[in-house]
Amino acid sequence: MVTNDSTKDVEHFNRWSRTYDDSWIQRYADRVHTEMLNVVTNEIAAPNTVLDVGCGTGRLLRKARALYPSAQLFGVDPAKGMVELARGQVPSAAIYLAAAESLPLSDSSVDVVLSSISFHHWSDQLTALREISRVLRSGGCFCLADISIPVWLANLVQHIKVKSPAATSQFFEEAGLPVKVQHRTFTRFILLTLGVKGSKGV
Numbered sequence: 001m002v003t004n005d006s007t008k009d010v011e012h013f014n015r016w017s018r019t020y021d022d023s024w025i026q027r028y029a030d031r032v033h034t035e036m037l038n039v040v041t042n043e044i045a046a047p048n049t050v051l052d053v054g055c056g057t058g059r060l061l062r063k064a065r066a067l068y069p070s071a072q073l074f075g076v077d078p079a080k081g082m083v084e085l086a087r088g089q090v091p092s093a094a095i096y097l098a099a100a101e102s103l104p105l106s107d108s109s110v111d112v113v114l115s116s117i118s119f120h121h122w123s124d125q126l127t128a129l130r131e132i133s134r135v136l137r138s139g140g141c142f143c144l145a146d147i148s149i150p151v152w153l154a155n156l157v158q159h160i161k162v163k164s165p166a167a168t169s170q171f172f173e174e175a176g177l178p179v180k181v182q183h184r185t186f187t188r189f190i191l192l193t194l195g196v197k198g199s200k201g202v
């Protein structure tokens with residue numbers, strides 16, 4: 001389900017795509033990406049397939065390429081401008097114009113799914129988590145990093161669907177991805193959550 005709010009978000013990212021890599025957000029995003037890959041590598045040392053959901057210009061996929069040189073990489077993003085840039089930045093990855101709520105990948109085909117600073121834009125977060133669970137193989141993991149501010153504060157800003165740590169864990173659980181790792185990072189503004197398909201969680 002794509003709502004008007006999320007259409008506006010996607011249009012915003014489409015416009016932002018040309019200058020996104022030079023923007024202030026990169027100072028923080030790069031540190032978040034590095035931490036995500038550390039947490040993932042602890043769980044699965046050498047994944048064969050990696051998908052980045054809401055991949056933007058492909059910066060996280062580029063880091064994944066350096067860390068997992070022989071892995072098959074996929075990215076999805078609903079903003080056309082972002083997809084075009086990601087295709088240029090990570091030519092060896094398959095990048096699709098698609099949203100998290102409807103992933104163009106087969107069941108049980110991916111070892112690791114990543115998503116950074118994108119989740120709060122998704123129009124139907126639970127459907128998207130179920131999609132991620134569908135494409136993950138059993139034992140595969142999903143590492144999500146997203147903004148973590150008090151929900152009352154997030155509610156003052158339209159289009160920001162920030163979840164508390166407990167609500168995030170519950171969504172993961174409902175999607176069949178019990179949470180194994182969850183902590184705040186980067187001066188507590190980012191919540192990192194890792195769920196493993198088919199596990200018992202913590």
Ligand SMILES: C[S@@+](CC[C@H](N)C(=O)[O-])C[C@H]1O[C@@H](n2cnc3c(N)ncnc32)[C@H](O)[C@@H]1O
Pocket residue numbers: 006009010013014029053054055056057059060076077078079082098099100101115116117118121122123
């Ligand atoms: C702040 S950017 C983050 C990009 C990248 N992950 C990074 O860490 O730099 C958020 C991205 O989420 C994408 N996005 C928005 N709605 C989405 C959805 N429903 N499914 C997947 N990605 C979405 C936007 O197009 C945008 O590229």
